Every structure is written in C-alpha cells, then in structure tokens.
Amino acid sequence: MLKNIIDDPALCDKGEERMNWYRSQMPLMASFKERYQKEKPFSGKSLLVCMHCEPKAAVRTETLLEAGVERIVFIGNLGSTKDDIAAYLAAKDRVTVMARKQDTLEDLREYVRLALEEGPYDLFMDNGAAIMQEYDPDSFSFLGGIEETRSGRLILDEKKIVPDFPLLVIDDSRVKRLIENETGVGQSVVDGLMRQTGMLMGGKKILVIGYGWCGRGISQRLRALGAVTYVYDTDYVAMLKAKVEGHIVGYLEDLLKEVEVVITVTGRFNVLRKEHLKYMKDGCIVANAGHYNMEIDVQGFEEDCLERKQVQEGIEEFRFEDKKIFLLQKGNPLNLSSGAGNPIEIMELGYALQLLSLEEIVKNKDLKKGIQDLPESINQEAARLSLHLD
Ligand SMILES: NC(=O)c1ccc[n+]([C@@H]2O[C@H](COP(=O)([O-])OP(=O)(O)OC[C@H]3O[C@@H](n4cnc5c(N)ncnc54)[C@H](O)[C@@H]3O)[C@@H](O)[C@H]2O)c1
Numbered sequence: 001m002l003k004n005i006i007d008d009p010a011l012c013d014k015g016e017e018r019m020n021w022y023r024s025q026m027p028l029m030a031s032f033k034e035r036y037q038k039e040k041p042f043s044g045k046s047l048l049v050c051m052h053c054e055p056k057a058a059v060r061t062e063t064l065l066e067a068g069v070e071r072i073v074f075i076g077n078l079g080s081t082k083d084d085i086a087a088y089l090a091a092k093d094r095v096t097v098m099a100r101k102q103d104t105l106e107d108l109r110e111y112v113r114l115a116l117e118e119g120p121y122d123l124f125m126d127n128g129a130a131i132m133q134e135y136d137p138d139s140f141s142f143l144g145g146i147e148e149t150r151s152g153r154l155i156l157d158e159k160k161i162v163p164d165f166p167l168l169v170i171d172d173s174r175v176k177r178l179i180e181n182e183t184g185v186g187q188s189v190v191d192g193l194m195r196q197t198g199m200l201m202g203g204k205k206i207l208v209i210g211y212g213w214c215g216r217g218i219s220q221r222l223r224a225l226g227a228v229t230y231v232y233d234t235d236y237v238a239m240l241k242a243k244v245e246g247h248i249v250g251y252l253e254d255l256l257k258e259v260e261v262v263i264t265v266t267g268r269f270n271v272l273r274k275e276h277l278k279y280m281k282d283g284c285i286v287a288n289a290g291h292y293n294m295e296i297d298v299q300g301f302e303e304d305c306l307e308r309k310q311v312q313e314g315i316e317e318f319r320f321e322d323k324k325i326f327l328l329q330k331g332n333p334l335n336l337s338s339g340a341g342n343p344i345e346i347m348e349l350g351y352a353l354q355l356l357s358l359e360e361i362v363k364n365k366d367l368k369k370g371i372q373d374l375p376e377s378i379n380q381e382a383a384r385l386s387l388h389l390d
Pocket of ligand 1: 149150151152180181185209210211212213214215232233234235238265266267268271289290291292333334335336342
C-alpha cells in the first residue's frame, strides 16, 4: 500500500491556511467544482499525477476530488514542491502524495515506479513524460492521459513511445502556447530572477537561450524593465524573429562574452556546457527556465571548478581559476523554484485545458489512440470560460 512521502506532515495547517487565497483567486476552478458536484464526470476513476506540488495545483486537486475521483496519487515535479502544500494534500482522503522539496531525479523516478506498481489507474496527468518513461504497457492500460510540456512531447517523440490509448499534449494548444508559455512564463521567470537576486533589471545585459514561446515572453518582459536583451537560438528563423523584435542576436560564444545573466529555455539538455565557460564574464549569473534542470550541464561545471559553495539559499558559486559563476536554484525552473510559479490566472486556464482534456478522454469513446494535439473545441471552451463573459 502506497504511503505519503513528504517533508513534514505537521505543516498541514500552514498549507491549508495558504489555500484560501488561491481558492479565492481561481473562479474558473470554482465553476468547474460547481459543475462537477452535479455531474461527477470522473466518478470511480483513479488518477496518477506527476505535476508541480504547489497551492494552485492543490486547488485543481480539490476540483478533481469534487468530480468524483476515487483515488489520486500525486507525485511532485522536481524543484517546485512546497512542503506545506504537500502536507495539506497528503492529509486528504483519497490522496497519496510523494513530493519533497529536495527530491532528486532518482527519487522522482522511484516514486513513479512505486506508484505504477500499485496500478492500474484509469487516467494520468504527466509533466515531462516522467510517468510515460517508466510505464510498462504489459502491466496495465490507461483509459488515457495528458502530457503538459514541450519537454515531455520531445521525450515521447525521441523515445518513440507510442501509447495504446489517447495521450493529449496540452502544450500543443494555442491557449497554452500563446497565453501560458508566452505571457505567463514571461512574467513569472522575470519575477523569479528578481526575487532570487534582488537585482535591478534596468541596464542589465541578459541573454535568453531559446526564442520559442517561453523565450519570447521572457525576453520581451526583461526588455520592458529596461534590460539589454540578447537572444541565441539554433533556429535561424527564430533568431531573425528575435532580431526584428529588437533583441541583440549572434553566435552563442560572442553573446556570452557580453552578458551578465544567462537564462536557458529550450526544452533540450546540456545547452550550456563547460566549454562555454571560457567565454563567460566573471560573476555571470546562470539560470534555467525550461522544464528539466538538465539544460545547464551543472555536472560539467562541477568537474572543472576549484570550489562549489552555496552563497545564499538558491544561489551557488562555482569558482574557477580565472572567474566565478553563480548558478541559481541548481538549474531548476526559476519561476517555480525562486518564485511563486506561473500567475494564478494563467495556471487555472491551463488547468481548464487539462480537466476538459480528461473529460474528453472519459466521454469520447471515439477518441483516437496515441499522442495527439488538443481538439480545437477544448481551446475554445477553456478560453470562453476564462473570459467570464456570462
Ligand atoms: N518554467 C515553466 O513554467 C515552463 C512553462 C512552459 C514550458 N516550459 C518549458 O520551457 C521550455 C521551452 O518551451 P517553449 O514552449 O518555449 O518551446 P519552443 O519549442 O517554442 O522553443 C524552444 C526554442 O529553443 C530553441 N532551441 C532548441 N535547442 C537549442 C539550443 N541548443 N540552443 C539554443 N536554442 C535552442 C528552439 O529552436 C526553439 O526556438 C520547455 O522545456 C518547456 O517544457 C517551462
């Protein structure tokens, strides 16, 4: 029988107290709850979740419980777990939580393996393909599930994972890209950088590596605060777009010589590696905003450094012979580890996409199997509900 694995159950009351603010700011989830109380669309269904364990996600969990879910096993993503919220959720009936603040990738994989051993589950909610990479199709079959991120989609494609059930990719939706990735991540990553460093953005020379949906949003907002923005992308079309939108572009090696802060947001691994160190300025601050903490090759930095030490919570100094580099939050996504994650309004819009997708999987028996984009009807419905026009 699965047991909760959390930092401190005594933090439950603190977590519960914090929930009030989030509930009051999530009218869309309140409307789902109201409908779910009547319709109970997930009655008797079991659900395996691997997502960020923080207050907004806890409101989504409450909403799912209203919908009649029989059991939720909630595994926290790396670097974003709030210990009080993990304790609050773990104290709920029908919920098992495996999420600790300092969990490693190995811990996460172990939680997923333990959870899958306790299957079957009807539905799943995955983030970064953490569940799908451990899932053995011979053990049991899901009714269906969702994958949240670009990183997850890339992993599914690279590993040629072909599910025998519908797997809807939330990231492949207009709503998610335009509103969450560009607007939401744009704001929250800049917020995380400011909170973590306490620095002024005005005049700061900041390089964003990756000019996709997230990178565009981050660069735009940094520039709006007066930063001098540099962009590098391996896709020349994306770099041209960055140039015509007013950012300084060029080869990575040249840009690294100029900047004081580097942010990776590509969804790929080892984008910033030890061979780049020689180009970087003394005191350069390095952070990641992509889903996995492998965009920066921290291990490579460690191999070459004379000393690695924490200078304050969330900031580590790597001392080399000729310079020092500061790494924020061990390369975990900055908006989640240093800030409060994506803005509330953005997240509940994303949750609307998730919940409508799960409903589609349960209700639509003709839904095709395999990895697929969200039906446009779900984009439209989530946006309509979020506009609160009625
Ligand atoms: N922190 C968050 O809250 C949050 C939210 C949403 C998405 N994400 C993550 O952010 C990452 C980016 O998402 P996106 O929607 O912007 O993806 P995207 O596919 O729109 O953009 C990625 C960009 O990176 C570029 N790129 C790829 N490899 C590169 C390399 N080695 N060097 C430079 N550029 C490279 C690509 O050409 C592309 O333009 C993903 O990992 C995604 O999961 C994070």
